[in-house]
Amino acid sequence: GAVVSQHPSWVICKSGTSVKIECRSLDFQATTMFWYRQFPKQSLMLMATSNEGSKATYEQGVEKDKFLINHASLTLSTLTVTSAHPEDSSFYICSARAAGQGKGTEAFFGQGTRLTVV
């Protein structure tokens, strides 16, 4: 199956600093990537959808100036958490989907990034 890689797997940062998380599709071109946030013992909540070469579409309640998303190439999307605060501590997961797959459009997920803000 398709491989999606996230980096880093975990990160600890100080409050007020910014953190960048990378999501790469390793063996296919991803025209669409999705970013999710998952708090402990909860489900995945979609934060934003990014299409290569265009601005990301954010879900209601997600601050676009705080969670910067860049999808500059067909294999890489980045999520930058700016001015991080302890309440931003969470598990961030990306998924990637290739274009023109017809029925096989379910996205493949990265392994996630555990962010802890201290």
Added chain:
Amino acid sequence: GQQLNQSPQSMFIQEGEDVSMNCTSSSIFNTWLWYKQDPGEGPVLLIALYKAGELTSNGRLTAQFGITRKDSFLNISASIPSDVGIYFCAGQTSSGDKLTFGTGTRLAVRP
């Protein structure tokens, strides 16, 4: 955002037992997906369902797309310890659209 309701919320079963969990929605989905998530990992796709009434198997797993398109169930037969994890359903309204995830069912298996 909208969430799909999964039940049961958690299950603790004996190895070898069969497991059944379901997912319901107040709105229609055209695709239903079932994922398993291990601790500290991203979800992994188990089964995808594309047609109302469809019944699909993947090894010991069987899932069905409800006829009303508002529900789906997942069965696991002869459970083993490595089945432990959280199972999520996800619905999609149209091809290429975003996924809406269920609340999850946490499965524990006693050897």
